[in-house]
Amino acid sequence: MVPHHAYNRLGSGGGTPSPPASPRRSPRTHRRPSKSASGRALQAPRSLVQRMAWMLLSLLLRRQAIFLFAPLLYVAGMLFYMGTVSLEGVPRIISRPASGSMYRSPQLYQRLRPDMNADNSSDVLATVWRHPYKGGMWRPCINMTMNELPDSNGYIYVEANGGLNQQRASICNAVAVAGYLNATLVIPNFHYHSIWRDPSKFKDIYDEEHFIHTLKNDVRVVDKVPDFMMERFGHNMSNVHNFKIKAWSSIQYYKDAVLPKLIEEKFIRISPFANRLSFDAPSTVQRLRCLANFEALRFSKPIATLAEKLISRIKERSIDNNGRYIAVHLRFEEDMVAFSCCIFDGGEEENQDMNAARERGWRGKFTKPGRVIRPGVIRMNGKCPLTPLEVGLILQGMGFSNNTAIYLASGKIYKAEKTMAPLLEMFPLLQTKETLASAEELAPFKDGCCRL
Numbered sequence: 001m002v003p004h005h006a007y008n009r010l011g012s013g014g015g016t017p018s019p020p021a022s023p024r025r026s027p028r029t030h031r032r033p034s035k036s037a038s039g040r041a042l043q044a045p046r047s048l049v050q051r052m053a054w055m056l057l058s059l060l061l062r063r064q065a066i067f068l069f070a071p072l073l074y075v076a077g078m079l080f081y082m083g084t085v086s087l088e089g090v091p092r093i094i095s096r097p098a099s100g101s102m103y104r105s106p107q108l109y110q111r112l113r114p115d116m117n118a119d120n121s122s123d124v125l126a127t128v129w130r131h132p133y134k135g136g137m138w139r140p141c142i143n144m145t146m147n148e149l150p151d152s153n154g155y156i157y158v159e160a161n162g163g164l165n166q167q168r169a170s171i172c173n174a175v176a177v178a179g180y181l182n183a184t185l186v187i188p189n190f191h192y193h194s195i196w197r198d199p200s201k202f203k204d205i206y207d208e209e210h211f212i213h214t215l216k217n218d219v220r221v222v223d224k225v226p227d228f229m230m231e232r233f234g235h236n237m238s239n240v241h242n243f244k245i246k247a248w249s250s251i252q253y254y255k256d257a258v259l260p261k262l263i264e265e266k267f268i269r270i271s272p273f274a275n276r277l278s279f280d281a282p283s284t285v286q287r288l289r290c291l292a293n294f295e296a297l298r299f300s301k302p303i304a305t306l307a308e309k310l311i312s313r314i315k316e317r318s319i320d321n322n323g324r325y326i327a328v329h330l331r332f333e334e335d336m337v338a339f340s341c342c343i344f345d346g347g348e349e350e351n352q353d354m355n356a357a358r359e360r361g362w363r364g365k366f367t368k369p370g371r372v373i374r375p376g377v378i379r380m381n382g383k384c385p386l387t388p389l390e391v392g393l394i395l396q397g398m399g400f401s402n403n404t405a406i407y408l409a410s411g412k413i414y415k416a417e418k419t420m421a422p423l424l425e426m427f428p429l430l431q432t433k434e435t436l437a438s439a440e441e442l443a444p445f446k447d448g449c450c451r452l
Contacts, residue, residue, distance in 0.1 A: 101376030103344045105390050109422055116396055116426070142291050145217045152184040152220055154262045155229060157240070159271035161191035164205075164450040166274045168297065173277040175219055175292040176285045177270075180251055181259050184220040187211075190450075191272065200448040207298045214296040218288060229267050242269040248278045251285050303451060306441060310407075313436045318405030318429070325405035325431075326395070331385045332419065333411040335361055342384035343375040346415065353414075388413065388423035396426055405429045407436075411449060 156178050160170035171188050178185035187202050202208055212221045233239040243258060254277075262268050270276065281289075299307070315323035337344070338357035344350060358366045366373065378384060386394070395404070406427050413420055424430055433442065433452075445452040 098376060098380065100380045103342075103379065103384075103387075105387060105393065106345060106422075109389055109393065112393075140294075142287060142295060147217055149217070149220060150182060153182050153259065154184070154266035154268065155186055155222075155225055156181070156183045156262070157186045157225065157237075157267070157269045158188050158273040159191045159269075160188045160274065161272040162274045167450065168293070169275070170273045171297065172289045172292040174270075174273065175215065175221075175296070176281070176288040177251070177254055177258075177277060178221075179219040179288045180285055181254060181262060183262060184222060186225055187221065187223050188273075198448045198450045200450050203300065204448060205300060205303065205451055207300055210298050211296045215291065218291060225267065233267070237269065240267055240269045241265055242271055245270060245273075245276045247275045249276055250278050251281050302444065306437065306445075309441070310433060310436045314405060314407050314431050317431065320403060321405060325407055326400065327407045327409055328391060328395075330388060330391060330408055330410040330413065332387055332413050334414045336385050337414050340378065340383065340385055341366065341373045341375055342378055344387065350415075388420050392423040392426040400427075402427055403429060405431065408432045411452075 156174070158170065158174045160167040160174070162170070167188075167190055174185055174188055177183075187208065190198070190200060190202065192199060202211075208223065212223070215221050241261060243261075245253070245258075258268065258270075298304075314325050318325045334353070334357050338354045338361065341354075341358075346353070395406075404427060406429065408430055410432075442452070
Protein backbone atom coordinates (compact mmCIF):
# COMPACT_ATOMS: atom_id res chain seq x y z
CA MET A 1 0.00 0.00 0.00
CA VAL A 2 1.25 3.42 -0.87
CA PRO A 3 0.53 5.89 1.92
CA HIS A 4 -1.98 8.64 1.17
CA HIS A 5 -0.55 12.16 1.43
CA ALA A 6 -2.65 15.10 2.53
CA TYR A 7 -0.89 17.84 0.59
CA ASN A 8 -1.20 16.66 -3.02
CA ARG A 9 -3.02 13.68 -4.45
CA LEU A 10 -2.27 14.41 -8.15
CA GLY A 11 -0.13 11.58 -9.52
CA SER A 12 2.92 11.77 -11.78
CA GLY A 13 3.57 9.67 -14.77
CA GLY A 14 4.71 6.62 -12.80
CA GLY A 15 1.67 6.73 -10.50
CA THR A 16 3.73 7.56 -7.44
CA PRO A 17 2.35 10.43 -5.36
CA SER A 18 4.30 13.64 -5.50
CA PRO A 19 6.04 14.78 -2.34
CA PRO A 20 4.58 17.81 -0.49
CA ALA A 21 5.42 21.21 -1.82
CA SER A 22 8.10 23.12 0.04
CA PRO A 23 6.76 26.01 2.17
CA ARG A 24 7.25 29.54 0.81
CA ARG A 25 10.30 31.18 2.16
CA SER A 26 9.83 34.30 4.24
CA PRO A 27 10.85 37.58 2.61
CA ARG A 28 13.08 38.22 5.60
CA THR A 29 15.17 35.14 4.85
CA HIS A 30 14.99 35.38 1.07
CA ARG A 31 18.39 35.89 -0.47
CA ARG A 32 18.95 37.16 -3.95
CA PRO A 33 21.27 34.77 -5.83
CA SER A 34 24.77 36.07 -6.11
CA LYS A 35 26.13 36.92 -9.45
CA SER A 36 28.22 34.31 -11.22
CA ALA A 37 31.88 34.40 -10.74
CA SER A 38 32.26 35.07 -14.47
CA GLY A 39 33.46 38.56 -13.82
CA ARG A 40 30.22 40.46 -12.95
CA ALA A 41 30.61 42.57 -9.75
CA LEU A 42 28.56 41.74 -6.63
CA GLN A 43 25.58 44.07 -5.90
CA ALA A 44 26.26 46.59 -3.10
CA PRO A 45 24.47 45.71 0.19
CA ARG A 46 21.46 47.84 1.14
CA SER A 47 21.70 50.47 3.87
CA LEU A 48 20.15 49.85 7.35
CA VAL A 49 17.36 52.37 6.75
CA GLN A 50 16.41 50.74 3.47
CA ARG A 51 16.35 47.30 5.04
CA MET A 52 14.16 48.50 7.94
CA ALA A 53 11.76 50.28 5.58
CA TRP A 54 11.55 47.18 3.36
CA MET A 55 10.89 44.92 6.38
CA LEU A 56 8.16 47.25 7.73
CA LEU A 57 6.47 47.53 4.33
CA SER A 58 6.61 43.78 3.84
CA LEU A 59 5.11 43.21 7.27
CA LEU A 60 2.26 45.67 6.63
CA LEU A 61 1.45 44.20 3.24
CA ARG A 62 1.73 40.56 4.16
CA ARG A 63 -0.02 40.79 7.56
CA GLN A 64 -2.55 43.36 6.39
CA ALA A 65 -1.95 45.38 9.58
CA ILE A 66 -2.20 48.74 7.93
CA PHE A 67 -5.29 49.58 10.02
CA LEU A 68 -3.37 48.85 13.21
CA PHE A 69 -0.39 51.04 12.44
CA ALA A 70 -2.22 53.87 10.68
CA PRO A 71 -3.27 55.64 13.94
CA LEU A 72 0.28 55.41 15.27
CA LEU A 73 1.64 56.90 12.07
CA TYR A 74 -0.96 59.69 12.25
CA VAL A 75 -0.10 60.56 15.86
CA ALA A 76 3.62 60.53 15.08
CA GLY A 77 3.01 62.86 12.14
CA MET A 78 0.94 65.27 14.26
CA LEU A 79 3.58 65.36 16.98
CA PHE A 80 6.22 66.10 14.39
CA TYR A 81 4.06 68.87 12.95
CA MET A 82 3.30 70.44 16.37
CA GLY A 83 6.99 70.54 17.09
CA THR A 84 7.45 72.93 14.19
CA VAL A 85 4.63 75.31 15.27
CA SER A 86 5.24 78.26 17.63
CA LEU A 87 2.98 78.22 20.72
CA GLU A 88 2.99 81.98 21.11
CA GLY A 89 -0.09 82.33 18.96
CA VAL A 90 -2.05 79.51 20.64
CA PRO A 91 -4.75 80.90 23.01
CA ARG A 92 -4.42 79.87 26.69
CA ILE A 93 -7.34 78.30 28.52
CA ILE A 94 -7.82 80.06 31.88
CA SER A 95 -9.70 78.14 34.57
CA ARG A 96 -12.14 80.41 36.41
CA PRO A 97 -13.71 79.47 39.76
CA ALA A 98 -17.44 78.83 39.71
CA SER A 99 -19.70 81.72 40.62
CA GLY A 100 -20.30 81.84 44.37
CA SER A 101 -17.43 79.51 45.26
CA MET A 102 -15.06 82.26 46.47
CA TYR A 103 -15.27 84.56 49.48
CA ARG A 104 -15.61 88.00 47.90
CA SER A 105 -17.55 89.92 50.56
CA PRO A 106 -14.66 92.35 51.30
CA GLN A 107 -14.59 93.43 47.65
CA LEU A 108 -18.38 93.82 47.68
CA TYR A 109 -18.19 95.93 50.84
CA GLN A 110 -15.61 98.29 49.34
CA ARG A 111 -17.82 98.76 46.29
CA LEU A 112 -21.00 99.42 48.31
CA ARG A 113 -19.51 101.43 51.16
CA PRO A 114 -19.85 104.90 49.59
CA ASP A 115 -23.55 104.31 48.89
CA MET A 116 -24.09 102.87 52.37
CA ASN A 117 -22.54 105.94 53.99
CA ALA A 118 -24.66 108.26 51.85
CA ASP A 119 -27.94 106.42 52.51
CA ASN A 120 -28.40 106.27 56.26
CA SER A 121 -31.92 107.61 56.61
CA SER A 122 -33.96 104.47 57.26
CA ASP A 123 -34.87 103.52 60.79
CA VAL A 124 -36.21 99.99 60.84
CA LEU A 125 -35.63 99.65 64.57
CA ALA A 126 -38.38 102.16 65.29
CA THR A 127 -40.99 100.10 63.43
CA VAL A 128 -39.88 96.52 63.96
CA TRP A 129 -41.88 96.27 67.23
CA ARG A 130 -44.94 98.08 65.91
CA HIS A 131 -46.96 94.83 65.83
CA PRO A 132 -45.01 92.49 68.10
CA TYR A 133 -47.82 89.99 68.71
CA LYS A 134 -49.76 89.39 65.52
CA GLY A 135 -51.75 86.56 67.10
CA GLY A 136 -52.36 88.31 70.39
CA MET A 137 -50.40 87.74 73.58
CA TRP A 138 -47.94 84.90 73.76
CA ARG A 139 -49.46 81.94 75.61
CA PRO A 140 -47.87 78.72 76.88
CA CYS A 141 -48.66 75.77 74.63
CA ILE A 142 -47.88 73.18 77.32
CA ASN A 143 -50.56 71.87 79.63
CA MET A 144 -49.05 70.98 82.97
CA THR A 145 -50.09 67.57 84.31
CA MET A 146 -50.79 66.36 87.83
CA ASN A 147 -50.59 62.65 87.06
CA GLU A 148 -49.00 60.16 89.43
CA LEU A 149 -46.11 58.39 87.72
CA PRO A 150 -46.03 54.57 87.52
CA ASP A 151 -43.08 52.55 88.82
CA SER A 152 -39.87 53.34 86.92
CA ASN A 153 -38.36 50.86 84.45
CA GLY A 154 -34.84 51.87 85.45
CA TYR A 155 -32.26 54.65 85.25
CA ILE A 156 -30.95 56.39 82.14
CA TYR A 157 -27.63 58.24 82.19
CA VAL A 158 -26.66 60.37 79.16
CA GLU A 159 -23.59 62.40 78.21
CA ALA A 160 -24.51 65.66 76.50
CA ASN A 161 -21.67 66.51 74.14
CA GLY A 162 -20.99 69.62 72.07
CA GLY A 163 -21.38 73.30 72.84
CA LEU A 164 -24.11 75.06 74.78
CA ASN A 165 -26.81 74.68 72.09
CA GLN A 166 -26.10 70.98 71.52
CA GLN A 167 -26.05 70.37 75.25
CA ARG A 168 -29.43 72.04 75.67
CA ALA A 169 -30.93 70.00 72.82
CA SER A 170 -29.48 66.82 74.37
CA ILE A 171 -31.13 67.61 77.71
CA CYS A 172 -34.53 68.11 76.04
CA ASN A 173 -34.15 64.85 74.11
CA ALA A 174 -33.10 62.99 77.25
CA VAL A 175 -36.25 64.20 79.04
CA ALA A 176 -38.38 63.07 76.10
CA VAL A 177 -36.77 59.60 75.90
CA ALA A 178 -36.90 59.03 79.67
CA GLY A 179 -40.56 60.03 79.79
CA TYR A 180 -41.47 57.86 76.81
CA LEU A 181 -39.71 54.80 78.30
CA ASN A 182 -41.05 55.51 81.80
CA ALA A 183 -37.48 55.72 83.08
CA THR A 184 -35.77 57.79 85.75
CA LEU A 185 -33.39 60.35 84.24
CA VAL A 186 -30.11 61.03 85.96
CA ILE A 187 -29.09 64.71 85.66
CA PRO A 188 -27.16 64.74 82.31
CA ASN A 189 -23.39 64.91 82.42
CA PHE A 190 -21.64 67.43 80.16
CA HIS A 191 -18.89 65.84 78.09
CA TYR A 192 -15.53 67.60 78.40
CA HIS A 193 -14.33 68.46 74.89
CA SER A 194 -10.83 69.46 73.77
CA ILE A 195 -12.27 72.41 71.81
CA TRP A 196 -14.38 74.08 74.50
CA ARG A 197 -12.43 72.76 77.51
CA ASP A 198 -15.34 73.55 79.77
CA PRO A 199 -15.51 71.64 83.08
CA SER A 200 -18.96 73.06 83.91
CA LYS A 201 -21.55 70.77 85.44
CA PHE A 202 -25.32 70.95 84.98
CA LYS A 203 -25.88 73.01 88.12
CA ASP A 204 -23.19 75.53 87.06
CA ILE A 205 -25.31 76.54 84.04
CA TYR A 206 -28.89 75.62 84.97
CA ASP A 207 -31.05 75.76 88.07
CA GLU A 208 -31.02 72.09 89.01
CA GLU A 209 -33.73 72.23 91.68
CA HIS A 210 -36.11 74.07 89.36
CA PHE A 211 -35.45 71.50 86.64
CA ILE A 212 -36.30 68.53 88.87
CA HIS A 213 -39.34 70.22 90.39
CA THR A 214 -40.85 71.30 87.05
CA LEU A 215 -40.66 67.79 85.61
CA LYS A 216 -41.81 65.89 88.71
CA ASN A 217 -45.26 65.06 87.30
CA ASP A 218 -43.94 63.93 83.90
CA VAL A 219 -40.44 62.48 84.33
CA ARG A 220 -38.57 61.34 87.41
CA VAL A 221 -35.20 63.12 87.67
CA VAL A 222 -32.44 62.45 90.22
CA ASP A 223 -29.14 64.24 90.70
CA LYS A 224 -27.12 61.00 90.96
CA VAL A 225 -27.43 57.25 90.63
CA PRO A 226 -28.39 55.62 93.95
CA ASP A 227 -25.62 53.75 95.75
CA PHE A 228 -27.49 50.41 95.73
CA MET A 229 -27.60 50.59 91.93
CA MET A 230 -23.93 51.50 91.58
CA GLU A 231 -22.99 48.57 93.83
CA ARG A 232 -24.38 46.19 91.20
CA PHE A 233 -21.80 47.56 88.74
CA GLY A 234 -18.87 47.80 91.13
CA HIS A 235 -19.24 51.58 91.39
CA ASN A 236 -17.67 51.72 87.91
CA MET A 237 -19.66 53.52 85.22
CA SER A 238 -17.75 51.70 82.47
CA ASN A 239 -19.40 48.44 83.59
CA VAL A 240 -22.82 49.85 82.72
CA HIS A 241 -24.10 48.89 79.26
CA ASN A 242 -23.61 51.82 76.87
CA PHE A 243 -25.79 52.25 73.78
CA LYS A 244 -24.13 53.69 70.67
CA ILE A 245 -27.19 55.15 68.97
CA LYS A 246 -27.19 56.56 65.46
CA ALA A 247 -27.96 60.23 64.96
CA TRP A 248 -31.61 61.17 64.45
CA SER A 249 -32.93 57.77 65.54
CA SER A 250 -36.70 57.43 65.86
CA ILE A 251 -38.45 57.16 69.21
CA GLN A 252 -39.64 53.72 68.08
CA TYR A 253 -36.02 52.56 68.01
CA TYR A 254 -35.70 53.43 71.69
CA LYS A 255 -38.81 51.41 72.44
CA ASP A 256 -37.64 48.39 70.41
CA ALA A 257 -33.90 48.35 71.20
CA VAL A 258 -33.32 50.31 74.41
CA LEU A 259 -36.37 49.54 76.56
CA PRO A 260 -35.80 45.72 76.79
CA LYS A 261 -32.22 46.25 77.98
CA LEU A 262 -33.36 48.94 80.40
CA ILE A 263 -35.92 46.59 81.96
CA GLU A 264 -33.31 43.82 82.16
CA GLU A 265 -30.40 45.84 83.56
CA LYS A 266 -32.34 48.61 85.36
CA PHE A 267 -29.50 51.01 84.48
CA ILE A 268 -28.12 51.98 81.03
CA ARG A 269 -25.89 54.67 79.52
CA ILE A 270 -26.24 56.53 76.22
CA SER A 271 -23.06 58.27 75.13
CA PRO A 272 -22.69 60.40 73.09
CA PHE A 273 -26.20 61.80 73.05
CA ALA A 274 -26.12 64.89 70.79
CA ASN A 275 -28.71 64.72 67.97
CA ARG A 276 -29.72 61.16 68.87
CA LEU A 277 -33.49 61.68 68.56
CA SER A 278 -35.39 62.47 65.38
CA PHE A 279 -37.35 65.70 65.10
CA ASP A 280 -40.23 63.67 63.69
CA ALA A 281 -41.82 62.35 66.88
CA PRO A 282 -45.33 61.88 68.33
CA SER A 283 -46.98 64.84 70.05
CA THR A 284 -46.45 63.29 73.48
CA VAL A 285 -42.70 63.24 72.87
CA GLN A 286 -42.67 66.79 71.47
CA ARG A 287 -44.57 67.99 74.50
CA LEU A 288 -41.83 66.69 76.81
CA ARG A 289 -39.20 68.41 74.70
CA CYS A 290 -41.05 71.73 74.92
CA LEU A 291 -41.63 71.29 78.64
CA ALA A 292 -37.92 70.81 79.23
CA ASN A 293 -36.80 73.68 76.97
CA PHE A 294 -39.30 76.41 77.83
CA GLU A 295 -40.22 75.58 81.41
CA ALA A 296 -37.71 73.32 83.15
CA LEU A 297 -34.43 74.77 81.89
CA ARG A 298 -33.68 78.01 83.67
CA PHE A 299 -30.22 79.50 84.00
CA SER A 300 -28.47 79.34 87.35
CA LYS A 301 -28.74 82.38 89.62
CA PRO A 302 -25.21 83.77 89.00
CA ILE A 303 -25.76 83.70 85.22
CA ALA A 304 -29.29 85.15 85.44
CA THR A 305 -28.14 87.96 87.73
CA LEU A 306 -25.31 89.05 85.43
CA ALA A 307 -27.59 88.78 82.39
CA GLU A 308 -30.07 91.20 83.95
CA LYS A 309 -27.27 93.69 84.55
CA LEU A 310 -26.07 93.47 80.94
CA ILE A 311 -29.59 94.02 79.60
CA SER A 312 -30.09 97.04 81.83
CA ARG A 313 -26.81 98.60 80.72
CA ILE A 314 -27.32 98.15 76.99
CA LYS A 315 -30.79 99.66 77.28
CA GLU A 316 -29.21 102.70 78.87
CA ARG A 317 -26.76 103.00 75.98
CA SER A 318 -29.52 102.78 73.39
CA ILE A 319 -31.64 105.55 74.91
CA ASP A 320 -32.00 107.22 71.50
CA ASN A 321 -33.98 104.17 70.37
CA ASN A 322 -36.09 104.01 73.53
CA GLY A 323 -33.87 101.28 74.93
CA ARG A 324 -34.31 99.00 71.94
CA TYR A 325 -31.42 97.01 70.52
CA ILE A 326 -30.64 93.97 68.38
CA ALA A 327 -29.01 90.85 69.82
CA VAL A 328 -26.91 88.99 67.23
CA HIS A 329 -25.52 85.51 67.80
CA LEU A 330 -22.39 85.61 65.68
CA ARG A 331 -20.96 82.17 64.89
CA PHE A 332 -17.43 82.91 63.75
CA GLU A 333 -15.37 81.27 66.46
CA GLU A 334 -12.26 79.34 65.45
CA ASP A 335 -13.87 75.92 65.98
CA MET A 336 -16.89 76.90 63.85
CA VAL A 337 -14.71 78.16 61.01
CA ALA A 338 -12.51 75.05 61.19
CA PHE A 339 -15.43 72.61 61.24
CA SER A 340 -17.05 74.26 58.21
CA CYS A 341 -13.93 73.61 56.03
CA CYS A 342 -14.64 76.91 54.24
CA ILE A 343 -11.91 79.20 52.92
CA PHE A 344 -11.99 82.92 53.66
CA ASP A 345 -9.35 85.58 53.01
CA GLY A 346 -6.65 84.65 55.52
CA GLY A 347 -4.31 82.93 53.05
CA GLU A 348 -1.74 80.39 54.18
CA GLU A 349 -1.90 81.49 57.83
CA GLU A 350 -5.63 80.75 57.92
CA ASN A 351 -5.04 77.38 56.24
CA GLN A 352 -2.50 76.37 58.87
CA ASP A 353 -4.71 77.61 61.74
CA MET A 354 -7.71 75.66 60.48
CA ASN A 355 -5.76 72.44 59.88
CA ALA A 356 -4.37 72.64 63.41
CA ALA A 357 -7.80 73.38 64.92
CA ARG A 358 -9.42 70.46 63.07
CA GLU A 359 -6.74 68.05 64.18
CA ARG A 360 -6.86 69.37 67.74
CA GLY A 361 -10.62 69.15 68.07
CA TRP A 362 -11.59 66.25 65.80
CA ARG A 363 -8.43 64.17 65.53
CA GLY A 364 -8.38 62.31 62.21
CA LYS A 365 -12.00 63.11 61.27
CA PHE A 366 -11.05 65.37 58.36
CA THR A 367 -7.98 63.43 57.20
CA LYS A 368 -9.51 59.99 56.72
CA PRO A 369 -8.36 58.21 53.54
CA GLY A 370 -10.73 58.89 50.70
CA ARG A 371 -12.36 61.95 52.27
CA VAL A 372 -12.45 64.84 49.80
CA ILE A 373 -13.15 68.37 51.04
CA ARG A 374 -14.39 70.86 48.43
CA PRO A 375 -14.52 74.34 50.02
CA GLY A 376 -15.94 75.92 46.86
CA VAL A 377 -18.88 73.49 46.79
CA ILE A 378 -19.49 74.01 50.51
CA ARG A 379 -19.73 77.77 49.97
CA MET A 380 -22.00 77.41 46.93
CA ASN A 381 -24.32 75.24 49.04
CA GLY A 382 -24.59 78.02 51.63
CA LYS A 383 -22.93 76.08 54.45
CA CYS A 384 -20.22 78.57 55.38
CA PRO A 385 -20.62 80.57 58.62
CA LEU A 386 -21.35 84.24 58.09
CA THR A 387 -18.41 86.53 58.79
CA PRO A 388 -18.93 89.66 60.92
CA LEU A 389 -18.73 91.66 57.68
CA GLU A 390 -21.52 89.62 56.07
CA VAL A 391 -23.73 89.99 59.15
CA GLY A 392 -23.25 93.75 58.92
CA LEU A 393 -24.16 93.77 55.23
CA ILE A 394 -27.34 91.83 55.97
CA LEU A 395 -28.39 94.22 58.75
CA GLN A 396 -27.63 97.21 56.53
CA GLY A 397 -29.64 95.63 53.73
CA MET A 398 -32.57 95.16 56.10
CA GLY A 399 -32.52 98.91 56.69
CA PHE A 400 -30.94 99.22 60.13
CA SER A 401 -29.02 102.48 60.44
CA ASN A 402 -25.60 102.99 62.00
CA ASN A 403 -27.13 104.40 65.20
CA THR A 404 -28.67 100.99 65.98
CA ALA A 405 -27.41 99.45 69.20
CA ILE A 406 -26.27 95.84 68.79
CA TYR A 407 -25.47 93.31 71.47
CA LEU A 408 -23.07 90.72 70.11
CA ALA A 409 -23.52 87.30 71.73
CA SER A 410 -20.70 84.97 70.78
CA GLY A 411 -17.54 83.28 71.88
CA LYS A 412 -14.06 84.43 70.93
CA ILE A 413 -14.21 85.61 67.31
CA TYR A 414 -11.52 84.23 65.00
CA LYS A 415 -8.98 86.97 64.15
CA ALA A 416 -11.31 89.48 65.83
CA GLU A 417 -9.09 92.53 65.27
CA LYS A 418 -9.29 92.05 61.52
CA THR A 419 -12.70 90.41 61.03
CA MET A 420 -14.67 92.68 63.39
CA ALA A 421 -13.35 95.97 61.93
CA PRO A 422 -15.94 96.30 59.09
CA LEU A 423 -18.86 95.42 61.38
CA LEU A 424 -17.77 98.14 63.82
CA GLU A 425 -17.53 100.60 60.93
CA MET A 426 -21.14 99.88 59.98
CA PHE A 427 -22.47 99.74 63.57
CA PRO A 428 -20.27 101.72 65.98
CA LEU A 429 -22.76 101.23 68.87
CA LEU A 430 -21.94 97.52 69.04
CA GLN A 431 -21.60 96.08 72.55
CA THR A 432 -20.33 92.78 73.95
CA LYS A 433 -20.30 91.31 77.44
CA GLU A 434 -16.70 92.51 77.73
CA THR A 435 -17.72 96.13 77.04
CA LEU A 436 -20.80 96.00 79.28
CA ALA A 437 -19.32 94.17 82.28
CA SER A 438 -16.15 94.69 84.26
CA ALA A 439 -13.34 92.15 84.42
CA GLU A 440 -14.25 91.48 88.05
CA GLU A 441 -17.85 90.66 87.11
CA LEU A 442 -16.76 88.25 84.40
CA ALA A 443 -14.00 86.58 86.43
CA PRO A 444 -16.23 83.90 88.07
CA PHE A 445 -17.26 82.64 84.61
CA LYS A 446 -13.84 82.59 82.92
CA ASP A 447 -13.20 78.90 83.53
CA GLY A 448 -16.22 77.80 81.48
CA CYS A 449 -16.95 78.99 77.96
CA CYS A 450 -20.55 77.70 78.08
CA ARG A 451 -21.31 79.71 81.21
CA LEU A 452 -19.58 82.76 79.75
